[in-house]
Amino acid sequence: VTNWTGTGATVAKDTDAGDSPEMGTQSLSVATTAANGYAQSATFRVDGNLTYQMWVDVRAPAATGRVTVRDITNGADLVNDSWANGDWGTIDLSFTPGASVDQIAIRLGADENGATVHFDNVILLQSGRQTYGLP
Numbered sequence: 001v002t003n004w005t006g007t008g009a010t011v012a013k014d015t016d017a018g019d020s021p022e023m024g025t026q027s028l029s030v031a032t033t034a035a036n037g038y039a040q041s042a043t044f045r046v047d048g049n050l051t052y053q054m055w056v057d058v059r060a061p062a063a064t065g066r067v068t069v070r071d072i073t074n075g076a077d078l079v080n081d082s083w084a085n086g087d088w089g090t091i092d093l094s095f096t097p098g099a100s101v102d103q104i105a106i107r108l109g110a111d112e113n114g115a116t117v118h119f120d121n122v123i124l125l126q127s128g129r130q131t132y133g134l135p
Helices: none
Strands: 004-007 009-014 027-032 038-041 052-059 065-071 076-083 089-095 103-110 116-126
Touching (some): 027 038, 027 103
Antiparallel strands (some): 004 009, 038 103, 065 076, 065 103
């Protein structure tokens, strides 16, 4: 949770077995305090005009969970998708930032006020890349 900042939402680590994917022990819980509340990741660099693939596990009981890729450089959303199923599922997004984009962030949230959505296993990879340096 230390790398996620809530806007109109409270962000917490949830270790309840029902709120974790089948093979995990915890998830990121985003409880909205306003409509369209979200948790935003720290910003990170991308290469404009290259394609990226992202997968996020989502569980949205009685809510619409939303995953958004935010262009921090230009202040606009690049792509988003939603999940409105009470059970776990995976949002799969592909996007190509424009040439002027060099910083993005991931937003995980819900459309509704007062909703709690669980997220896990956020994976973002550059399509076709074979190696990644360790942090």
